[in-house]
Amino acid sequence: MDSNKSPQDFPYKTHLNILRGPLELIDVQKLADACTDKWYNQTLCKVNDSVVRLAVLEGEYHWHEHKDIDEFFFVPKGVRHRTRAPERTVILIVERADIVPTGD
Numbered sequence: 001m002d003s004n005k006s007p008q009d010f011p012y013k014t015h016l017n018i019l020r021g022p023l024e025l026i027d028v029q030k031l032a033d034a035c036t037d038k039w040y041n042q043t044l045c046k047v048n049d050s051v052v053r054l055a056v057l058e059g060e061y062h063w064h065e066h067k068d069i070d071e072f073f074f075v076p077k078g079v080r081h082r083t084r085a086p087e088r089t090v091i092l093i094v095e096r097a098d099i100v101p102t103g104d
Contacts, residue, residue, distance in 0.1 A: 012039035012061075014101055020045050028054055032090045041093075041101050053093040053101070057085035064103025069096055 019042060020026050026044050031054055040056040061083040068077055075081050 012041065012102070013037045015042045016100075018043050018046050018051065028092070032056060038088075044092075046097055047094075049097055050094055051097045053095070055091050055093055055101075056088065057083055057091065058088045060084045062102075066099060066103060069099050071095055071099070 022045075024045075028044070031042065035056045037056060038058040039061065040054075042054045044052045044054055046052075063080055063082045065080045066075075066077055070077050
């Protein structure tokens, strides 16, 4: 990612706020069903030094990398990558809380 850009500079809805606290119910299906964006990312909760995020994907994401952090879907740090979903896909992501989804 261009070092001068932030998540707000991309056409994706990226919410890094933690939606729920410990022991609070999260209706993931309701959140996914309400989403009308092609690219949506919402941090649901924090577990130790990690977060669980809901992502809705459709189409292609921009090429990016995370220099110092591995990603959960087995992308080692420093490998340039992009997420693609030919049709609407809903996933849960578990990753370190300090990772920025749009890349470094």
